[in-house]
Amino acid sequence: MTTNPPNTQGIIGQIARIRELSNLFIELELRNVAIEGILPAHGSILNFLFQQDAPVPMKEIVERIGRVKSTVTGMIHTLEQYGYVEKLPSPEDGRVVLVKLTEKGCSLKPPFKQISKKLIARLYGNMAVEQKDSLVELLTQIEGNLQPM
Amino acid sequence: MTTNPPNTQGIIGQIARIRELSNLFIELELRNVAIEGILPAHGSILNFLFQQDAPVPMKEIVERIGRVKSTVTGMIHTLEQYGYVEKLPSPEDGRVVLVKLTEKGCSLKPPFKQISKKLIARLYGNMAVEQKDSLVELLTQIEGNLQPM
DNA sequence: CTTATATAGTTCGGCCACGAACAAACGTCA
DNA sequence: TGACGTTTGTTCGTGGCCGAACTATATAAG
Numbered sequence: 001m002t003t004n005p006p007n008t009q010g011i012i013g014q015i016a017r018i019r020e021l022s023n024l025f026i027e028l029e030l031r032n033v034a035i036e037g038i039l040p041a042h043g044s045i046l047n048f049l050f051q052q053d054a055p056v057p058m059k060e061i062v063e064r065i066g067r068v069k070s071t072v073t074g075m076i077h078t079l080e081q082y083g084y085v086e087k088l089p090s091p092e093d094g095r096v097v098l099v100k101l102t103e104k105g106c107s108l109k110p111p112f113k114q115i116s117k118k119l120i121a122r123l124y125g126n127m128a129v130e131q132k133d134s135l136v137e138l139l140t141q142i143e144g145n146l147q148p149m
Numbered sequence: 150m151t152t153n154p155p156n157t158q159g160i161i162g163q164i165a166r167i168r169e170l171s172n173l174f175i176e177l178e179l180r181n182v183a184i185e186g187i188l189p190a191h192g193s194i195l196n197f198l199f200q201q202d203a204p205v206p207m208k209e210i211v212e213r214i215g216r217v218k219s220t221v222t223g224m225i226h227t228l229e230q231y232g233y234v235e236k237l238p239s240p241e242d243g244r245v246v247l248v249k250l251t252e253k254g255c256s257l258k259p260p261f262k263q264i265s266k267k268l269i270a271r272l273y274g275n276m277a278v279e280q281k282d283s284l285v286e287l288l289t290q291i292e293g294n295l296q297p298m
Numbered sequence: 299c300t301t302a303t304a305t306a307g308t309t310c311g312g313c314c315a316c317g318a319a320c321a322a323a324c325g326t327c328a
Numbered sequence: 329t330g331a332c333g334t335t336t337g338t339t340c341g342t343g344g345c346c347g348a349a350c351t352a353t354a355t356a357a358g
Binding site: 075093094095 | 344345352353354
Binding site: 009010011012014015016017018019021022024025028043044047066119120122123124125127131134135136138139140141142143145146147148 | 158159160161163164165166167168169170171173174177192193196215268269271272273274276280283284285287288289290291292294295296297
């Protein structure tokens with residue numbers, strides 16, 4: 001039994017695998033509560049929309065979630081197809097498209113919070129608080145180190 | 150100036166951003182040495198092929214890199230288009246397709262090693278050895294915690 | 299007011315990634 | 329040898345993700 005994907009590529013591989021395992025976990029949980037059409041990638045958009053109380057321009061979503069415009073266009077389109085969000089023209093600026101959650105979209109908030117909590121719990125397991133803090137601190141450090149420029 | 154993508158989603162977001170920054174770094178480095186057609190995702194395949202001295206069946210690649218068959222088919226096809234690998238039928242089993250690096254593919258090994266080294270150096274920065282070890286240890290722990298089942 | 303420039307979104311083509319369906323070759327067993 | 333089931337890869341459809349090109353509206357400059 002050789003090391004499957006594991007144990008390769010050092011810390012980079014570890015990071016990549018942790019991300020994938022997290023996504024896998026999320027997909028599984030979403031299926032468990034019978035939420036359809038939602039992928040982990042939608043999380044950043046939805047979480048952002050959850051904390052808005054007025055329709056938001058595309059541009060703002062683009063800036064917040066760190067994806068390019070065309071990607072957001074596609075994702076919003078998908079969310080719209082499934083009835084989670086709604087697009088409406090801005091009355092003030094003919095160029096901008098506003099996005100807002102539908103009822104169905106709003107209903108995702110509680111399960112999302114729940115799944116998020118569950119994921120964090122699962123991820124940390126029985127790790128001591130000092131270790132959690134230390135981990136986040138170290139990650140913050142390497143995230144800073146990798147910052148472009 | 151609000152937090153762009155940063156500071157969101159806690160440790161999961163951090164992990165995701167670190168992965169993306171790493172990929173960005175790799176893409177930049179590849180461009181710097183004028184390597185075309187290679188994406189970070191190809192790394193696992195190429196690194197695997199680098200340490201083989203005989204043509205390898207698709208199946209083995211699939212097992213090692215942790216992607217499904219259809220994904221590997223596509224990626225190998227891309228690498229073939231760019232002339233980095235070559236596909237040949239197995240003389241022993243009519244079903245299997247063997248993959249081997251071309252000269253051009255082999256020539257990627259040194260720059261890959263170099264870039265890998267550079268990335269690790271950049272990522273850790275001036276972090277103390279004990280901290281690096283501690284970080285890897287903690288990551289190993291959460292990777293274990295996330296393991297399905 | 300008209301022209302030029304900037305900004306907001308969409309469209310398109312390419313690639314990774316997945317799952318499902320499929321074809322081809324192999325193995326077994328009768 | 330012939331039928332059945334397994335194994336290996338490919339194909340196809342869906343979607344995220346990117347960059348480049350494009351449209352439409354808004355703003356600035358003359």
